[in-house]
Amino acid sequence: MSLAxxxxxxxxxxxxxxxxxxxxxxxxxxVLYPLVASDFFLTQIGGYSLIFGMLGLSxxxxxxxxxxxxxxxxxxxGIAAYAIAILGxxxxxVLGFGWPWWLAVPFALLSAALASAxxxxxxxRTEGIYTIMITLAIATATYYFAQxxxxxxxxxxxxxxxxxxxxxxxxxxxxRPFYYLCLGLAVLSYAAVLYxxxxxxxxxxxxxxxNPRRMRALGYHVTAHKVFAWALAGIIAGLAxxxxxxxxxxxSPGTIGVDAAIDVLIIAVIGGLRHPIGPFLGAVxxxxxxxxxxDIVGAERFNTLIGMVFLVIVFVSPDGILGLWGRIKPHLAQxxxxxxx
Amino acid sequence: xxxxxxxxxxxxxxxxxxxxxxxxxxxxxxxxGLLATFEGPFTVLGEDGERGAMTAVAEMxxxxxxxxxxxxxxxxxxxxxxxxxxxxxxxxxxxxxxxVGPLSGDEGIAVKDYAKTQPNVTFINGTSAAQDTTLRxxxxxxxxxxxxxxxxxxxxxxxxxxxxxxxxxxTVAEDYSFPYTQVFGFMAEFCKAGGHVxxxxxxxxxxxxxxxxxxAIPEDVDAIYVALGGADAVNFLTQYQQGxxxxxxxxxxxTVDQTVLTSKGKLRDVLKGTPSAGPTADTNDAPAWKTxxxxxxxxxxxxxxxxxxxxGYYVDMKATLLGLDxxxxxxxxxxxxxxxxxxxLSFDTPTGKVSLDKNRNAIADIFLTEVTEGxxxxxxxxxxxxxxxxxxxxxxxxxxxxxxGAVNRDNPSCP
Numbered sequence: 001m002s003l004a005x006x007x008x009x010x011x012x013x014x015x016x017x018x019x020x021x022x023x024x025x026x027x028x029x030x031v032l033y034p035l036v037a038s039d040f041f042l043t044q045i046g047g048y049s050l051i052f053g054m055l056g057l058s059x060x061x062x063x064x065x066x067x068x069x070x071x072x073x074x075x076x077x078g079i080a081a082y083a084i085a086i087l088g089x090x091x092x093x094v095l096g097f098g099w100p101w102w103l104a105v106p107f108a109l110l111s112a113a114l115a116s117a118x119x120x121x122x123x124x125r126t127e128g129i130y131t132i133m134i135t136l137a138i139a140t141a142t143y144y145f146a147q148x149x150x151x152x153x154x155x156x157x158x159x160x161x162x163x164x165x166x167x168x169x170x171x172x173x174x175x176r177p178f179y180y181l182c183l184g185l186a187v188l189s190y191a192a193v194l195y196x197x198x199x200x201x202x203x204x205x206x207x208x209x210x211n212p213r214r215m216r217a218l219g220y221h222v223t224a225h226k227v228f229a230w231a232l233a234g235i236i237a238g239l240a241x242x243x244x245x246x247x248x249x250x251x252s253p254g255t256i257g258v259d260a261a262i263d264v265l266i267i268a269v270i271g272g273l274r275h276p277i278g279p280f281l282g283a284v285x286x287x288x289x290x291x292x293x294x295d296i297v298g299a300e301r302f303n304t305l306i307g308m309v310f311l312v313i314v315f316v317s318p319d320g321i322l323g324l325w326g327r328i329k330p331h332l333a334q335x336x337x338x339x340x341x
Numbered sequence: 342x343x344x345x346x347x348x349x350x351x352x353x354x355x356x357x358x359x360x361x362x363x364x365x366x367x368x369x370x371x372x373x374g375l376l377a378t379f380e381g382p383f384t385v386l387g388e389d390g391e392r393g394a395m396t397a398v399a400e401m402x403x404x405x406x407x408x409x410x411x412x413x414x415x416x417x418x419x420x421x422x423x424x425x426x427x428x429x430x431x432x433x434x435x436x437x438x439x440x441v442g443p444l445s446g447d448e449g450i451a452v453k454d455y456a457k458t459q460p461n462v463t464f465i466n467g468t469s470a471a472q473d474t475t476l477r478x479x480x481x482x483x484x485x486x487x488x489x490x491x492x493x494x495x496x497x498x499x500x501x502x503x504x505x506x507x508x509x510x511x512t513v514a515e516d517y518s519f520p521y522t523q524v525f526g527f528m529a530e531f532c533k534a535g536g537h538v539x540x541x542x543x544x545x546x547x548x549x550x551x552x553x554x555x556x557a558i559p560e561d562v563d564a565i566y567v568a569l570g571g572a573d574a575v576n577f578l579t580q581y582q583q584g585x586x587x588x589x590x591x592x593x594x595x596t597v598d599q600t601v602l603t604s605k606g607k608l609r610d611v612l613k614g615t616p617s618a619g620p621t622a623d624t625n626d627a628p629a630w631k632t633x634x635x636x637x638x639x640x641x642x643x644x645x646x647x648x649x650x651x652x653g654y655y656v657d658m659k660a661t662l663l664g665l666d667x668x669x670x671x672x673x674x675x676x677x678x679x680x681x682x683x684x685x686l687s688f689d690t691p692t693g694k695v696s697l698d699k700n701r702n703a704i705a706d707i708f709l710t711e712v713t714e715g716x717x718x719x720x721x722x723x724x725x726x727x728x729x730x731x732x733x734x735x736x737x738x739x740x741x742x743x744x745x746g747a748v749n750r751d752n753p754s755c756p
Binding site: 038039040041044144147148150155156157158160161248249250252254255257259291294298299300302303 | 377379380388391414415416418420421422423425426429430433434447450451454516517518545546750
């Protein structure tokens with residue numbers, strides 16, 4: 001998995017140029033999106049895509065920069081979601097300590113980061129397909145544990161009646177505030193990953209991905225770097241988990257099942273692992289397909305259509321939508337690809 | 342160049358996200374949402390539910406109060422999250438004002454909670470049969486014309502104790518709200534009659550290996566009450582029989598339905614004579630039931646006999662259409678008139694009269710059955726007795742019934 005990440009930033013640029021016109025236009029479009037979108041498109045498509053984009057982003061961070069493909073990102077998100085349900089309040093009459101959101105959220109993120117680091121610590125000794133297998137095993141085990149444990153996870157029915165906080169006079173689960181909340185946190189995560197990838201740590205991680213033995217010989221602690229990357233990915237996945245539980249108002253083992261784990265992988269693969277924007281593109285495609293395929297082909301065969309579309313995307317472009325763009329770009333702009341782009 | 346690339350990208354994302362919703366219904370059609378499990382482990386059940394609902398629509402020739410009925414389908418995979426997501430899409434994107442569904446227990450509770458946030462939309466149950474969907478903390482706009490899982494057990498506990506002479510029964514059931522409700526319904530009568538339930542086993546949906554469960558069943562029980570569905574029931578019964586188990590069985594409503602009875606092998610001998618209860622009976626010879634079976638069989642892919650899911654969706658869809666007919670198909674007032682009409686609605690179904698209680702839960706006839714071999718060698722549920730007009734509190738006064746507490750793994754208990 002040797003993926004080259006574009007880092008063509010020259011120090012002379014001012015901040016506006018460094019941000020890039022594309023980013024600015026995209027940001028303006030996303031900020032103005034609520035003016036044209038219905039509540040359904042704001043939350044069920046917009047918010048949901050951003051949440052799953054963040055989950056895909058946490059996988060992209062691990063897979064793209066660290067070469068570690070994880071199927072346990074939804075598990076990490078689920079731990080944050082369950083933490084919110086347990087530490088905050090729910091109406092399932094199980095646990096629910098009633099902590100305010102500003103106390104529950106940091107704890108949820110902390111537990112997500114710790115859980116992710118633990119999963120990472122277990123799986124960094126493996127490579128390639130074995131990492132996938134071990135994270136899949138962890139995801140499946142957590143799912144069945146949550147399904148059968150009543151003291152902490154409340155079994156099959158999980159927790160319901162979890163409310164998003166309301167402060168500054170805003171109910172954050174209302175369509176527009178929730179969309180902006182998702183957008184804000186997604187942008188924050190995106191920027192953090194983009195910045196992190198160019199930082200010393202990010203560069204070291206990419207070097208470890210490309211040649212761990214040389215990095216070890218140079219005196220770097222390879223395991224520590226990888227585990228730290230897992231913890232960072234855990235924070236992003238945890239944020240997505242918090243948003244997800246506020247969005248659904250509930251969390252149950254179905255939320256963190258193997259289907260959901262594979263959805264996250266599909267999102268990252270469809271979107272492309274070359275650049276942090278990829279998972280968000282993938283999430284939009286996947287969420288739109290999953291929502292509207294049933295209107296196109298009816299209730300009996302809509303999952304076939306979804307599968308076919310994904311197959312076609314991966315078949316046409318193994319690098320996902322980002323790779324697809326890389327292919328048609330020269331035709332549009334009549335400019336040859338520079339190496340490493 | 343860089344800008345050009347990103348610009349097109351941004352525009353693509355932007356336009357993709359704002360695809361306009363062309364879901365406005367014309368004046369001469371009524372849109373009804375139909376939510377069922379078209380994916381996941383209960384797909385077969387969901388498809389049969391759809392056949393039942395479409396039978397009701399076909400009965401009215403696809404029109405109600407002179408307007409054409411348009412069915413918009415939503416799919417879930419039996420998990421509460423997916424049910425709410427599908428319901429949201431139907432209500433918020435497709436703009437349905439009336440929604441029929443969902444199919445499974447926990448889904449029903451989740452959709453009821455969602456219903457509270459959509460007071461102008463009328464929700465009518467599919468076949469979800471958890472007790473607390475309507476009994477505790479109900480939603481004003483959620484109606485259930487199909488009965489709940491405890492009601493389906495009416496008469497079975499008494500029959501097992503008095504007629505079959507079982508004094509000690511162990512239970513094996515799946516671990517979620519619907520089987521809890523079924524076990525509750527069985528035990529409410531059985532314990533009251535003087536029976537004991539020394540052991541209750543709860544297994545996750547989709548369990549394959551039942552050996553530890555079978556080992557945990559006490560030796561000295563007179564019978565085993567089994568509330569498992571589809572493949573789970575077949576797996577358990579096969580393994581129990583291969584393990585040399587010989588205790589007679591008592592079946593939950595979906596344990597001895599056609600999906601299990603049509604399975605091959607020695608299992609058949611174990612199943613013969615198994616008493617059960619539910620909202621339907623295969624050998625019901627009431628003319629209304631026979632007419633319904635004929636109408637149902639016209640649906641593509643229909644089973645020889647409609648399942649309980651086809652029946653439940655039929656009854657709920659029929660009630661929806663009758664309600665809409667009474668208000669002339671007018672839901673422009675946020676469905677207020679429709680909900681008034683539904684609350685007062687009382688009509689004859691293929692399985693007898695149905696009306697609603699104050700929590701908008703059905704009062705209906707329940708059928709006590711026993712598995713027998715038919716003339717053609719197929720196993721079927723023979724009608725033993727009809728328990729007339731069972732209400733949600735199983736004939737127990739409401740305050741006394743509420744004192745029994747919410748159904749869960751440990752309640753009720755009579756070891």
